[in-house]
Amino acid sequence: MARRLFSCFGKSGSAPCHDDNATADVTTEEQRRGGPVVVELFTSQGCATSPEAEVLFSRLGRGDFNLDVPLILLAYHVDYWDYMGWKDPFGSSQWTVRQKAYVETLNLDTMFTPLVVIQGRAQCVGTDAEALISAITDAHRISAPTFQAKFQRPATDSLQVSLTGCLRTKVDHQGVNVLVALFECSLVTDCSSGPNKGRVLANDYVVRRLEKLCSFKDIAAKKTISGTVNFALWEGFSASKCGLAVFMENASHQIFGSQKFQLPENI
Structure with a gap:
């Protein structure tokens, strides 16, 4: 990909990681109204407007906008701004590839940061708070799976x-991947070069690992499934700062x- 295809867009303190629905149990209210909305941020410490x-x-x-919608927040740090003079310590080509897939499926003209994708749709x-809140409020919500985690x-x-539980969503012949x-959360970086030189950057919900649990086609919503994933941990790993998100996505x-889930602190 040529660098000219990448854009850094902006419109004009950080919070600890909160997880109000951290258990595998789904309340009656959540079942009636639908599960969480997945909000994915594609960002980079090498982009001037991403902070x-x-x-x-x-x-x-943190819940500052009083949205009556449970959220799953995932921040993917891309690596295509590293050439600007600062190598994002959380950047990965894997996240760049994921963003490129969204650029294609959502018919966007270019790769840019910061980009937010809601429910993959x-x-x-x-940086556009009004558009982001509107998209979350209007998002199509789907019943949450009922996995139990060990x-x-x-x-x-x-x-x-x-993980063991039910998807609670019928899967047709096109299939889904369970990721x-x-x-x-609560990551702090002293940025010594690049567009954000001299700034202390705070980052939450930073995706460190993404693994596929399994793939399914043509199964009923109530069918119990199970699987195991293994994550290689990084230096300085702290369970108290980490969380786990499970989501199903189709080919698009x-x-x-x-x-x-919140990780057990004593793990």
């Missing part, structure tokens, strides 16, 4: 997560149900 979007993202997680510039540390540098994201990355 503004990061603040907005953290405020969403709608998008807006990550966490193990087979080694000091790995985390194993076993599991491990994210981290549209999301069909999601659930989140």
Whole structure:
């Protein structure tokens, strides 16, 4: 991809990681109204306007906008701004590839940061609070899966997560992938070069790992499924700062149900 295809868009403190629906149990109210809305932010410490979007993202997680919608927030740090003089420590080509897939399926003209994608179906510039809140409010909500999670540390540098439960959504012949994201909050970086030189950057809901649990076609909503994923852990890993998101997506990355967990602090 040529660099000219990448854009950094902007419209003009960080919060700790909150998880008000951290257990696998789905309340009667959630069943009636639908599950969480997945909000994905594509961002970079090498983009001058991304820090503004990061603040907005953290405020969403803190509940500042009083939205009556449960959210799953995931921030993917892309790597295509690294050439600007600052290598984002959380940047990955894997997240750049994921954004490129959205650019294609959502018929966008260019790759840009900060980009927000809601439920894999709608998008807006990550600094546009009004557009973001409107997209979340209007998002199509789908029943949350009812997974129960078991966490193990087979080694000091790995985390194993076993999930068992029902998708609660019928899967047709086109199929879905069930993905599991491990994210981290309350990250602080002193940026010594690049467009944000001299700034202290705060990042929440940073996706550190993304693994596929399984794929399914033609199964009933009540069918019980199970699987296990293994995550390689990074230096300085702290379970108290991390959470887990499980979501189903089709080939076009549209999301069909999601659930989140807080990691046990003693894992």
